[in-house]
Structure formats: C-alpha cells, structure tokens
Amino acid sequence: MAAQCVVRxxxxxxxxxxxxxGIWWDKWIPEGPDYKVKTQMDGLNWDxxxxxxxxxxxxxxxxxxxxxxxxxxxxxxxxxxxxxxHPFEDTRVWGPEKQRGYxxxxxxxxxxxxxx
Numbered sequence: 001m002a003a004q005c006v007v008r009x010x011x012x013x014x015x016x017x018x019x020x021x022g023i024w025w026d027k028w029i030p031e032g033p034d035y036k037v038k039t040q041m042d043g044l045n046w047d048x049x050x051x052x053x054x055x056x057x058x059x060x061x062x063x064x065x066x067x068x069x070x071x072x073x074x075x076x077x078x079x080x081x082x083x084x085x086h087p088f089e090d091t092r093v094w095g096p097e098k099q100r101g102y103x104x105x106x107x108x109x110x111x112x113x114x115x116x
Contacts, residue, residue, distance in 0.1 A: 010094055017087035018050030026050075029077050037078075039071045050090075059083050 027035035
C-alpha cells in the first residue's frame with residue numbers, strides 16, 4: 001500500500017490537448033513541490049480543464065486569460081510549459097525524475113520526503 005501512495009504522489013500530467021486535466025485539482029505544473037496551481041479558484045469553474053487556457057488555433061497559452069485569473073507566479077509557471085503544435089492526448093509522467101523517468105531510487109527518495 002505504501003508503494004501505491006508513493007507512485008500516486010509522484011505522478012503528474014504532461015499537457016497534450018489539456019482535455020483530461022483539471023486546472024484546480026490535478027498535478028500538471030512541472031515546477032514546484034506538488035505540481036499544482038497555487039492560485040485560489042477565481043472566475044473559472046471548479047471543473048475547468050487546462051484546454052480552456054490554450055488557444056486551439058495558435059497552440060499557445062491564452063496569456064490575457066492567465067493574467068486575469070492566476071497569480072503572477074502561477075501565470076509565469078504556466079506560460080513556460082511548452083505546448084506541441086500537434087496536440088496529443090494528455091499523458092501521465094513521473095514527476096520527480098525530470099530526465100530519465102521513473103526509478104526505484106527516485107521513488108525511495110520521494111517516500112523519504114513524504115515521511116518527514
């Protein structure tokens with residue numbers, strides 16, 4: 001059971017089309033300790049998806065919408081997330097190991113941090 005908790009804690013979303021990712025509750029911000037938006041919900045529905053923050057035609061972030069609804073720090077973190085010109089389905093990735101993916105070592109390290 002502890003292993004499941006560690007994996008659940010370390011998994012985050014990689015943005016493709018943004019259709020599966022909830023803005024307010026899912027882990028999708030690549031930087032930060034918990035991969036979540038820190039801004040309090042403001043003006044966007046609780047069930048809003050990341051796709052609503054992406055301009056489908058240009059495949060860029062809707063910067064005016066981000067600036068209107070997010071704190072500057074979150075806005076900056078979101079704008080720095082690269083978007084593919086050819087959207088694909090959102091995928092789950094292992095967050096703690098940026099370059100190599102999941103490793104037992106990174107899971108063990110995360111488990112140690114969770115116990116503190």
